[in-house]
Amino acid sequence: MSAESPLIQSLRTAVAAAPQDVPLRLHLAQLLLDAGAADAAVAEAAVALQHAPGDAQARALMARAMGVPAPGPATTAPAAPASSTPAPASSTPAPQRGFDWKAAEEQIGDAVPPRFVEPEAPLTEDGSGDPGDAAAWDVEVPGAVRLADVGGLQEVKDRLEAAFLAPLRNPELRRLYGKSLRGGLLLYGPPGCGKTFVARAVAGELGAKFLSVSVNDVLDMWIGNSERNMHEVFETARRQAPCVVFLDELDALGGKRSRTHSSGMRNTVNQLLTELDGVDAAANEGVFVLGATNVPWDVDLALRRPGRFDRTLLVLPPDAPAREAILRHHLRDRPIENVDLGKLVKLTEGFSGADLAHLCESAAESALLDSARTGTVRMIGMKDLLGAAKQLTPSTEPWFASARNVALYANEGGQYDDLVAYLKRKRRL
Numbered sequence: 001m002s003a004e005s006p007l008i009q010s011l012r013t014a015v016a017a018a019p020q021d022v023p024l025r026l027h028l029a030q031l032l033l034d035a036g037a038a039d040a041a042v043a044e045a046a047v048a049l050q051h052a053p054g055d056a057q058a059r060a061l062m063a064r065a066m067g068v069p070a071p072g073p074a075t076t077a078p079a080a081p082a083s084s085t086p087a088p089a090s091s092t093p094a095p096q097r098g099f100d101w102k103a104a105e106e107q108i109g110d111a112v113p114p115r116f117v118e119p120e121a122p123l124t125e126d127g128s129g130d131p132g133d134a135a136a137w138d139v140e141v142p143g144a145v146r147l148a149d150v151g152g153l154q155e156v157k158d159r160l161e162a163a164f165l166a167p168l169r170n171p172e173l174r175r176l177y178g179k180s181l182r183g184g185l186l187l188y189g190p191p192g193c194g195k196t197f198v199a200r201a202v203a204g205e206l207g208a209k210f211l212s213v214s215v216n217d218v219l220d221m222w223i224g225n226s227e228r229n230m231h232e233v234f235e236t237a238r239r240q241a242p243c244v245v246f247l248d249e250l251d252a253l254g255g256k257r258s259r260t261h262s263s264g265m266r267n268t269v270n271q272l273l274t275e276l277d278g279v280d281a282a283a284n285e286g287v288f289v290l291g292a293t294n295v296p297w298d299v300d301l302a303l304r305r306p307g308r309f310d311r312t313l314l315v316l317p318p319d320a321p322a323r324e325a326i327l328r329h330h331l332r333d334r335p336i337e338n339v340d341l342g343k344l345v346k347l348t349e350g351f352s353g354a355d356l357a358h359l360c361e362s363a364a365e366s367a368l369l370d371s372a373r374t375g376t377v378r379m380i381g382m383k384d385l386l387g388a389a390k391q392l393t394p395s396t397e398p399w400f401a402s403a404r405n406v407a408l409y410a411n412e413g414g415q416y417d418d419l420v421a422y423l424k425r426k427r428r429l
């Protein structure tokens with residue numbers, strides 16, 4: 001990259017200082033492409049896609065950089081060859097300069113660019129023929145994720161099985177126990193540790209559809225709209241039954257972090273209670289309610305009473321088998337070599353699932369940047385992964401700091417006994 005313009009050079013510096021800034025990186029990529037450095041542009045677009053897999057602009061740029069030469073005026077200018085990589089017998093007549101991207105692409109497989117944004121991407125369910133409704137609350141079709149896909153967390157799975165799934169699997173039993181099974185299960189725990197993932201897996205286990213709603217999305221600035229939204233969520237679920245309704249950020253109804261004023265909030269809570277109780281219980285046949293929150297102590301007390309979200313399930317940071325599964329999952333489609341998973345698992349105690357995903361991404365990024373710098377694609381190795389691990393601190397720490405206070409001073413009725421037991425086991429109490 002000897003002949004880079006000053007503009008490109010300073011953009012490079014800026015990007016290095018703000019590696020997460022996708023628009024900035026795309027700007028750099030575009031300039032590189034315009035300057036005829038398609039290979040370097042591909043590398044930048046690839047990193048941008050790591051940060052924002054769905055970004056349309058990044059994808060378009062990537063396509064342009066990899067395929068047809070950019071239509072800009074500068075495309076005919078010969079680029080300074082990035083390297084003299086000996087191209088391993090690629091017979092395809094790819095009009096690429098210097099760097100053999102065809103071969104590189106084959107080597108690094110799915111890592112650049114991601115072919116699918118999300119393997120379990122929600123599909124819009126439109127069976128009811130009510131387009132307005134389907135547009136408002138997306139219902140995922142059943143089946144994508146099962147409990148077996150949740151790594152480790154055996155305790156969570158056992159409790160789910162006993163308290164929720166076994167009685168529900170069988171429709172006969174469900175009918176029999178219908179009344180006493182009313183109410184939902186509240187998943188709680190530190191951020192990024194799999195609450196949403198587990199909820200989706202529960203839907204998969206039940207062969208039920210999955211309607212995931214953030215309570216913050218239900219809340220509306222206009223008085224009355226929140227109640228109507230809440231009602232529509234449940235109406236959608238009833239029409240699509242069997243269906244798991246997953247109410248994320250249930251604490252948003254607690255009023256402590258409210259966006260609307262409190263009387264509106266009260267009505268929304270009441271609406272939710274009405275929906276949970278089912279106007280007539282039969283209407284809720286086949287509708288299963290799960291809630292999730294990072295701060296169960298902020299959830300409106302009315303929602304925690306018997307018959308409502310009276311059962312809680314603590315979803316903790318992934319244990320060793322879970323971390324292995326998560327790491328394996330995120331490295332699955334990436335070009336890796338000699339990765340010692342056992343070592344990584346040991347080093348990542350306390351990391352959340354989201355932290356682990358981030359770790360894999362950073363490692364891939366450093367290998368990619370290296371490849372772009374040297375002009376030779378290299379695999380992701382332990383060096384990258386260990387480097388990334390060193391830079392990360394578990395994001396669950398602050399959560400445990402406040403959870404500790406709750407365990408110490410607010411464990412009325414033993415509702416946080418699970419948490420207390422865990423903290424004791426970890427010698428934090």
Ligand SMILES: Nc1ncnc2c1ncn2[C@@H]1O[C@H](COP(=O)(O)OP(=O)(O)OP(=O)(O)O)[C@@H](O)[C@H]1O
Nearest residue numbers: 150151190191192193194195196197322326353354
């Ligand atoms: N036990 C696990 N097995 C496999 N993947 C997991 C596991 N736990 C978490 N993950 C992965 O970690 C990521 C974060 O999980 P998820 O979004 O479910 O966390 P969350 O508890 O809902 O977080 P938040 O509080 O931020 O909503 C997901 O991509 C999920 O695939």
Ligand SMILES: [Mg+2]
Nearest residue numbers: 195196197248
């Ligand atoms: Mg979540």
